């Protein structure tokens with residue numbers, strides 16, 4: 021079962037990806053390597069009812085052990101933090117203009133065990149960007165950050181669109197380099213994918229000032245568009261030709277039922293239009309922010325109103341800050357913790373690190389209002405947000421870089437444990453030895469020991485509950 025357009029629209033002008041859209045899909049697309057790993061993770065994810073059964077049998081470690089190709093490079097015997105995790109936006113936080121932000125590499129090392137607590141901390145990536153397969157993007161990220169990133173810990177803007185393959189037959193896919201987004205869509209399982217290039221190849225008058233290059237002409241597929249009903253439009257990635265893409269999207273929005281070349285009399289029978297996110301601007305290599313997909317969306321909606329003399333066009337956006345994207349992230353993180361870190365329960369706290377108040381911080385805060393666990397928003401100064409301005413949505417904390425964000429989260433966890441263990445006593449009365457960031461069971465031999473500067477505490481005065489249970 022897949023949600024229909026009507027069902028999705030009932031959620032409001034921008035969609036909250038319904039739960040039911042996330043929990044189906046035939047296992048028909050298996051590849052190798054990263055792709056297989058992603059598919060395997062998602063298949064398992066889909067088969068679970070995470071609300072009712074928090075990851076397997078109570079108290080036991082996971083019985084499944086599909087160690088994915090994305091295993092972090094970490095000392096094998098380090099314990100894993102079992103009560104908290106991190107989630108990262110990418111552009112403006114870890115990467116800018118195709119290059120890693122210098123502190124990002126150190127931040128990743130810290131999460132992978134190179135920290136004063138002697139812990140590994142689970143993490144996932146949640147970006148609105150896209151335009152490549154998840155597997156390809158993970159390979160890029162692995163190289164840039166000097167770690168191994170698995171698709172099983174990665175969500176990009178168009179990832180949730182894979183859940184809509186059953187809803188539509190023929191779809192128009194817009195954005196990205198060359199044929200890449202057609203390939204991504206076909207990889208998701210969309211059965212009949214058309215690109216703007218196909219439409220221009222069929223009728224070059226569609227876009228008077230946009231001519232296909234020889235390569236584009238040869239890649240584009242000749243169709244008889246008089247017979248083709250386009251059932252939905254998906255903007256997968258940023259447009260490389262705004263004028264041409266806007267023209268074609270408007271043509272379809274104003275068409276009779278999705279047939280190119282027709283013109284509706286009522287302008288209310290075009291196909292639904294989905295965007296993989298709604299960020300108006302994003303942080304690229306330029307000193308100032310650049311226009312993003314949200315700007316294209318805004319233009320299309322405004323132009324539609326103009327050319328139809330007042331009709332409204334309701335389009336739909338995925339990605340952050342949509343709640344559905346964070347729900348998707350929750351389940352991915354839970355599965356990742358189970359498979360990769362043997363953490364058999366949801367984390368109490370997820371630290372989300374982002375650079376865009378309107379999507380990262382807004383989404384995290386909104387999701388926190390309804391989530392059972394604590395989603396803790398951290399804003400960094402390396403991207404869209406600029407110091408001296410007032411963020412439209414307030415984070416719990418603002419720090420300079422992603423490394424500061426990781427340090428802040430770990431320190432915050434440590435202080436929480438310390439307060440809990442002190443039972444209300446002043447912290448300086450608490451023995452700091454044998455204290456870790458981890459869970460409930462007694463201290464084991466692998467438990468990291470923290471030597472604190474407060475040395476006036478009696479040895480063994482307190483036995484803080486700790487240890488990773490592994």
Ligand SMILES: [Mg+2]
Nearest residue numbers: 109111112375
């Ligand atoms: Mg960003």
